[in-house]
Amino acid sequence: MSTRTLAAPAAVIPPAKVSFKAQMLAVREDAIIQAVNRLLAEKGFDLMTVDQVAAEVGIAKASLYKHFPSKEDLAAAAMVRVMQRAQAFLAGLPDHARPLDQLKAMVRWMLTLQLAGEMPSLPHHNSSLRTTLVGNKAYLDGLMQVSDQLGGWIEKAQADGSINKSLPPVLVLYTLYARACDPVLEFLKAGGQHSDEEVIALVLQTCFEGLNAR
Amino acid sequence: MSTRTLAAPAAVIPPAKVSFKAQMLAVREDAIIQAVNRLLAEKGFDLMTVDQVAAEVGIAKASLYKHFPSKEDLAAAAMVRVMQRAQAFLAGLPDHARPLDQLKAMVRWMLTLQLAGEMPSLPHHNSSLRTTLVGNKAYLDGLMQVSDQLGGWIEKAQADGSINKSLPPVLVLYTLYARACDPVLEFLKAGGQHSDEEVIALVLQTCFEGLNAR
DNA sequence: GTCTATAGACCGATAGAC
């Protein structure tokens, strides 16, 4: 990651060589992060071992530590990637849509990610992991940007009357974020009575419409 | 536990002695379970060590294994206790209330338990733990009874029009259960802007009323 | 004196780190 930002200007060092090395690093790092992401989604942080990551990528465990100094940093890198994907998704949304629909689209994206087994699950407890995440600027920046975007839509949606004005915006934001680790998805999927699309539609409905009849 | 069910009739063995030993065992078992429950709520299963449990109870680790054959069984015992508390709470509810209010009362109870730091948090991943739980009759029985009770109220609430009839009852049940590990509580509490009672009221509202304006 | 339960050392495995 830092190799790219610290790379010398193209005029000083032949761009092809630097770009090649950088590409190599980037490609392998991406493979690592993808493996970490998948394993985090499948087993969670605690049950994921660094050996499994190395095995899945097909490299030596020691090579992992050339890229990431600890298991916590591996998880953080996966979260950074998720944030980048989230930002990319948000950037691709049509900006003329209703704020409520933007929010629903975002939640739908998170639910889809979770059902696809690509949503990392980190334990809320575990102080070392939290410390690493809080100290990761890329992650925090991504989280802040996403939160700002969503927060803006929330306020707009409350202003236009589509979201309950009496709810604190931060509650709405947290409630949306919580869908990223909603166990209801897993339960419903395990029941086998509904397709993925139905599961998503149901959870979206309970999230925005609630359980009460209208 | 089996000592009591296998105890000889009072006429054969002095009841005081048996009762004393049994009481000792029961009291200590309860202390163990209480400690496990607290540690499970505070740190989660993976970060809880049996040494910590022994230290908190004030007994030797080996003594723990006189009562429970494994760490997983410790967690299961804590869950059994939670289920018993849930059943006791349900039994204490006025049976003339509206089904919707019964459900809300139950969710409120779960949220209160969580805020009090008494709701064990178990990792959904972790096959050995799941195996132990599935094999624990007391836990399964408790879960089934609670689910039957809630399921009955859900159907009644849908029949009387207070809960959305288009939602599968099992979705409603899972959505209620999910409040037991809702990260929104933790987030809101960390924000420090709301009292516990406000947090509970807000989460209850989003759960039943949703985020949309009515 | 015997028997049980305890305390605390101890072991083996596993996983993170280098």
Place this chain on the structure above:
DNA sequence: GTCTATCGGTCTATAGAC
């Protein structure tokens, strides 16, 4: 590929009850 720490689980010497 090794080193070390940690943790789940066991073993043994001992203290205290009867």
